[in-house]
């Protein structure tokens with residue numbers, strides 16, 4: 001089993017499949033490579049395939065009519081996107097842009113649909129992934145209404161840590177690869193307010209700020225602030 005198969009086996013799409021099924025589905029998939037900053041598809045495009053991230057980071061964004069961006073999520077290895085237009089054949093609901101160099105596995109919706117018919121487990125695990133996404137979207141929406149910006153910054157850092165965090169001797173290293181502007185778009189606040197919250201956390205010794213990364217030094221305090 002190579003590293004790619006390992007990453008794929010973590011994706012919800014493959015959870016329910018045995019080795020033989022995984023191999024068969026893998027053979028329907030094509031590798032796609034993106035350079036940093038490259039757009040894979042734009043909000044409103046016709047969508048005909050689903051992707052699993054093998055390597056790198058992808059951001060999903062929406063743009064307001066006045067040009068402001070909202071960063072819905074940053075996805076890393078094993079995570080899947082592009083499934084909404086599989087179940088509901090309408091235009092893409094967000095743009096997908098590479099935050100770093102990326103390698104993806106792509107499967108055409110037309111090739112995936114027979115799998116949903118012949119394997120109820122595949123359909124159920126995809127529904128599970130959709131349900132998790134809806135839960136998360138509800139949480140994000142509630143946070144926008146009920147939680148102050150520092151609380152949302154703390155939550156965003158913890159969410160990024162879950163995806164990209166690596167424990168090192170001096171703390172939990174979260175190499176998110178996002179610019180300050182992108183972090184602000186993820187939190188849904190201005191860059192100035194988000195920077196102020198980050199500086200405050202750093203001043204209290206909860207985090208250390210590095211270029212496109214943070215090191216979480218006191219995760220318990222950060223979790224308490226996120227509540």
Ligand code: CMP
Pocket residue numbers: 047060072073080081082083084085086091092093094095133137
């Ligand atoms: P699709 O609409 O085909 O293309 C854009 C993809 O972004 C979409 O499928 C989902 O896979 C993903 N997506 C849309 N909204 C969110 C969200 N709120 N959080 C995470 N991913 C999302």
